[in-house]
Amino acid sequence: MEPVVLIKHLNHYFGSGQLRKQVLFDINLEINAGEIIIMTGPSGSGKTTLLTLIGGLRSAISGTLRVLGHELRDASPKQLTQVRRSNGYIFQAHNLHGSLTALQNVKMSLEVHKNLSVSQMQTRSQEILETVGLGSRLNYYSNDLSGGQKQRVAIARALVSHPKIVLADEPTAALDSKSGRDVVSLMQKLAKEQGCTILLVTHDNRILDIADRIVDMQDGNLVTTS
Ligand SMILES: Nc1ncnc2c1ncn2[C@@H]1O[C@H](COP(=O)(O)OP(=O)(O)OP(=O)(O)O)[C@@H](O)[C@H]1O
Numbered sequence: 549m550e551p552v553v554l555i556k557h558l559n560h561y562f563g564s565g566q567l568r569k570q571v572l573f574d575i576n577l578e579i580n581a582g583e584i585i586i587m588t589g590p591s592g593s594g595k596t597t598l599l600t601l602i603g604g605l606r607s608a609i610s611g612t613l614r615v616l617g618h619e620l621r622d623a624s625p626k627q628l629t630q631v632r633r634s635n636g637y638i639f640q641a642h643n644l645h646g647s648l649t650a651l652q653n654v655k656m657s658l659e660v661h662k663n664l665s666v667s668q669m670q671t672r673s674q675e676i677l678e679t680v681g682l683g684s685r686l687n688y689y690s691n692d693l694s695g696g697q698k699q700r701v702a703i704a705r706a707l708v709s710h711p712k713i714v715l716a717d718e719p720t721a722a723l724d725s726k727s728g729r730d731v732v733s734l735m736q737k738l739a740k741e742q743g744c745t746i747l748l749v750t751h752d753n754r755i756l757d758i759a760d761r762i763v764d765m766q767d768g769n770l771v772t773t774s
Pocket residue numbers: 562563571589590591592593594595596597598765
């Protein structure tokens with residue numbers, strides 16, 4: 549079976565002409581279904597660039613980048629939109645809408661999936677918020693939640709549609725160590741239950757043990773460390 553993510557000889561550049569700068573060099577990586585991969589590496593080494601390429605948030609320029617069987621190099625904006633809808637995303641700044649409640653934030657991510665009725669969306673969103681321990685906070689505006697609670701809403705939002713792939717960029721950066729740990733344990737638990745693949749970028753050494761495999765980015769080159 550083809551890996552969920554298959555990357556071969558991927559290069560990436562920013563800018564053009566004399567300002568063109570290569571930031572990813574001959575990246576090769578295979579990620580299988582259900583795997584949790586952590587990507588580490590110094591600031592500016594190219595981690596976010598690789599994550600956003602895999603997530604269809606920018607276009608790959610050269611090499612092979614196949615995600616769930618689809619080639620993303622030279623993909624059209626429409627195809628990239630399709631890819632983005634099928635993934636879950638969790639970012640450092642949780643990106644919740646402060647003026648929406650926890651429940652509304654989660655439900656919103658189901659609204660792009662046309663196959664669910666309004667009441668199914670409501671039930672599913674409520675259930676996943678209960679799973680992440682926020683059953684008593686469903687109708688709180690996200691501005692009124694703590695950092696850890698907001699990040700748990702972000703996890704619920706990313707996982708409610710049962711995506712095959714979740715991409716997480718520094719999900720614990722804004723959290724104290726206990727909340728950070730709780731948040732990643734929760735991601736791990738939900739992902740294992742749903743068989744979903746997680747690619748997580750982090751500088752946080754305290755959470756490395758949740759990974760099935762760790763890859764390290766150095767100056768745009770990927771080095772496998774375990
Ligand atoms: N939109 C852009 N235009 C030009 N250069 C960029 C752009 N985005 C990133 N870069 C450059 O590409 C390189 C890799 O950046 P990237 O954000 O992928 O690194 P990172 O490893 O995720 O860093 P951090 O850990 O600080 O987030 C850096 O040199 C950065 O300055």
